Amino acid sequence: xxxxxxxxxIQSIFVILGVITAVFIISNxxxxxxxxxxxxxxxxxxxxxxxxxxxxxxxLYVQYVKFLGxxxxxxxxxxxxxxxxxxxxxxxxxxxxxxxxxxxxxxxxVVISLTLGIIAAVKRYSMIDNIVMFIxxxxxxxxxFWLGIMLILIFSVNFGWFSSQGYSLSPYxxxxxAITLAAPPIARLTRLTRSGMLDVLGEDYVRTGRAxxxxxxxxxLGHALKNAAIPLVTVIGLDFGRLLGxxxxxxxxxxxxxxGQLLVSSIEARDFPVVQAAVFIIAAAFVLIxxxxxxxxxxxxxxxxxx
Amino acid sequence: MNAESGQSATTAxxxxxxxxxxTLASIKERRSNRRRALQMLWNxxxxxxxxxxxxxxxxxxxxxxxxxxxxxxxxxxxxxxxCPVLTSCPRFGTDQTIHGSSKHILGTxxxxxxxxxxxxxxxxxxxxxxxxxxxxxxxxxxIMGLVSGYYGRWADSLIMRVGDVFLxxxxxxxxxAIVAAIGGGxxxxxxxxxxxxxxxxxxxxxxxxxxxxAQEYVIAARAIGVRDMGLLLKxxxxxxxxxxxxxxxxxxxxxxIAEAGLxxxxxxxxGTVSDWGAMLADGRxxxxxxxxxxxxxxxxxxxTVLSINMIGDWIxxxxxxxxxxx
Numbered sequence: 001x002x003x004x005x006x007x008x009x010i011q012s013i014f015v016i017l018g019v020i021t022a023v024f025i026i027s028n029x030x031x032x033x034x035x036x037x038x039x040x041x042x043x044x045x046x047x048x049x050x051x052x053x054x055x056x057x058x059x060l061y062v063q064y065v066k067f068l069g070x071x072x073x074x075x076x077x078x079x080x081x082x083x084x085x086x087x088x089x090x091x092x093x094x095x096x097x098x099x100x101x102x103x104x105x106x107x108x109x110v111v112i113s114l115t116l117g118i119i120a121a122v123k124r125y126s127m128i129d130n131i132v133m134f135i136x137x138x139x140x141x142x143x144x145f146w147l148g149i150m151l152i153l154i155f156s157v158n159f160g161w162f163s164s165q166g167y168s169l170s171p172y173x174x175x176x177x178a179i180t181l182a183a184p185p186i187a188r189l190t191r192l193t194r195s196g197m198l199d200v201l202g203e204d205y206v207r208t209g210r211a212x213x214x215x216x217x218x219x220x221l222g223h224a225l226k227n228a229a230i231p232l233v234t235v236i237g238l239d240f241g242r243l244l245g246x247x248x249x250x251x252x253x254x255x256x257x258x259x260g261q262l263l264v265s266s267i268e269a270r271d272f273p274v275v276q277a278a279v280f281i282i283a284a285a286f287v288l289i290x291x292x293x294x295x296x297x298x299x300x301x302x303x304x305x306x307x
Numbered sequence: 308m309n310a311e312s313g314q315s316a317t318t319a320x321x322x323x324x325x326x327x328x329x330t331l332a333s334i335k336e337r338r339s340n341r342r343r344a345l346q347m348l349w350n351x352x353x354x355x356x357x358x359x360x361x362x363x364x365x366x367x368x369x370x371x372x373x374x375x376x377x378x379x380x381x382x383x384x385x386x387x388x389x390c391p392v393l394t395s396c397p398r399f400g401t402d403q404t405i406h407g408s409s410k411h412i413l414g415t416x417x418x419x420x421x422x423x424x425x426x427x428x429x430x431x432x433x434x435x436x437x438x439x440x441x442x443x444x445x446x447x448x449x450i451m452g453l454v455s456g457y458y459g460r461w462a463d464s465l466i467m468r469v470g471d472v473f474l475x476x477x478x479x480x481x482x483x484a485i486v487a488a489i490g491g492g493x494x495x496x497x498x499x500x501x502x503x504x505x506x507x508x509x510x511x512x513x514x515x516x517x518x519x520x521a522q523e524y525v526i527a528a529r530a531i532g533v534r535d536m537g538l539l540l541k542x543x544x545x546x547x548x549x550x551x552x553x554x555x556x557x558x559x560x561x562x563x564i565a566e567a568g569l570x571x572x573x574x575x576x577x578g579t580v581s582d583w584g585a586m587l588a589d590g591r592x593x594x595x596x597x598x599x600x601x602x603x604x605x606x607x608x609x610x611t612v613l614s615i616n617m618i619g620d621w622i623x624x625x626x627x628x629x630x631x632x633x
Contacts, residue, residue, distance in 0.1 A: 134353075137353075153595075157594060
């Protein structure tokens with residue numbers, strides 16, 4: 001196990017370095033930073049001076065090494081929009097709000113999907129099964145930015161039950177964004193739970209459980225679900241990472257000022273250092289979560305470590 | 308190989324599950340043959356409904372100039388914000404109630420443009436972007452997967468490590484980051500969505516190539532002197548392409564949603580073209596006063612994506628019976 005952990009950690013470090021490299025490449029696609037900072041009306045001399053100050057007149061590989069070194073220490077350039085503030089700090093203060101939203105969505109996802117998935121599997125091919133599977137199919141097809149707008153239209157414009165915008169941890173604010181964010185993963189996890197349960201419901205130990213007169217509930221939840229859950233743990237873990245990425249649009253709809261909204265508003269303001277920091281933070285969190293999920297999975301299912 | 312462990316763990320798990328599924332299926336088949344047949348029929352019915360919707364959307368896209376009742380980009384300000392036919396709404400900025408007219412079946416937007424016409428033209432962007440982005444992404448991913456799986460060694464390591472970095476970004480984040488740097492536009496959006504999606508195809512193909520490399524038909528083909536290229540394209544590819552086709556179908560649905568999402572954020576195709584995501588973004592500001600602006604393009608996106616997902620389920624059932632329950 002120790003060996004497996006070390007291997008996975010080292011691999012993740014290299015992936016993070018790759019992420020920094022990707023951010024460097026992407027930012028170099030966006031044109032000359034000096035012109036972006038000074039605006040289109042700046043004189044050629046001013047741009048030249050700025051290029052010198054930022055080290056842009058140095059060869060690309062020197063810039064790359066410097067960028068890599070800075071980024072590892074969490075240093076990106078200062079924000080262009082909020083003068084004098086470190087881009088990384090700005091992004092870091094926004095990140096917990098995104099994590100809270102993703103966490104709320106994850107809880108919703110797990111509760112709803114497991115319930116529906118188990119019911120559908122137990123009542124295979126019944127009316128309930130067909131209805132749940134159809135809803136899941138529709139749920140996978142709804143663009144969640146549209147779902148968010150429809151929820152606002154119905155529950156906040158018409159009924160006034162929930163707020164349509166703003167960040168707060170009271171249910172009045174977070175229920176609609178959490179549902180919006182969770183909808184596509186709910187649909188997917190429901191289908192996976194159903195198929196996972198169907199796999200194990202036909203196993204011998206389930207029949208044994210029933211034969212020795214255990215209650216159906218004990219058989220389904222105690223024996224079948226426990227075995228079906230192992231692969232689902234991976235999916236749920238990875239979904240937390242995906243929710244962080246998916247939050248970009250949801251935050252925009254509900255003006256939830258997390259790192260996703262920061263990213264979009266910084267793109268609009270052409271504040272590229274903040275864009276870099278925001279992209280880096282989301283991707284790094286994603287890599288870390290994947291690492292934790294892999295290690296957890298290896299703990300649950302020892303066969304994995306051998307591969 | 309070690310970098311793959313997370314991924315192969317899931318595949319090993321899936322394979323074990325599949326094996327259980329097959330034995331299980333044979334038992335269950337006897338028990339509930341009739342129910343099973345009903346289920347297949349239901350799936351097929353969904354598949355044919357999906358095909359029907361997609362054909363209608365495709366016809367709308369191809370024949371847009373003949374089908375659209377009005378110019379999608381021309382609006383008269385006097386007829387702005389009219390509601391769809393059979394509904395009523397207050398006249399913009401007054402207390403008067405007006406009824407939707409059959410002149411604009413789906414109503415008009417904030418500039419007085421006919422929404423039905425914009426929806427019909429919008430189908431073009433969605434389909435073009437969805438299909439070409441996936442064709443490029445899946446094509447590139449397939450080539451990378453073939454190279455990686457067949458030649459192994461440094462090519463394999465390089466491709467898979469680069470793939471790891473791509474997978475370190477949530478799909479939509481990568482798309483946004485690149486569009487933010489290189490700008491929007493039809494061509495850029497297609498390229499970006501292709502770039503953000505090639506890795507799973509490469510991994511799928513690589514895995515299948517690795518396992519089929521040792522199989523008898525490949526060894527036999529090599530023994531009779533088939534060259535690398537011929538072996539890859541004529542013998543291995545047809546045997547490993549099935550999961551790619553299934554995955555690509557769902558990929559089209561995902562690409563259409565992603566394109567609309569980019570447009571929604573103002574990072575999409577842009578310009579004056581009708582685009583469902585951009586219509587949604589415009590309509591969002593009127594959500595309290597003119598519900599149809601945001602509702603209708605969303606329904607268009609959902610129906611199109613739903614139809615493709617239905618077809619995807621259908622194709623998967625037909626091509627790959629092992630996955631039937633997922």
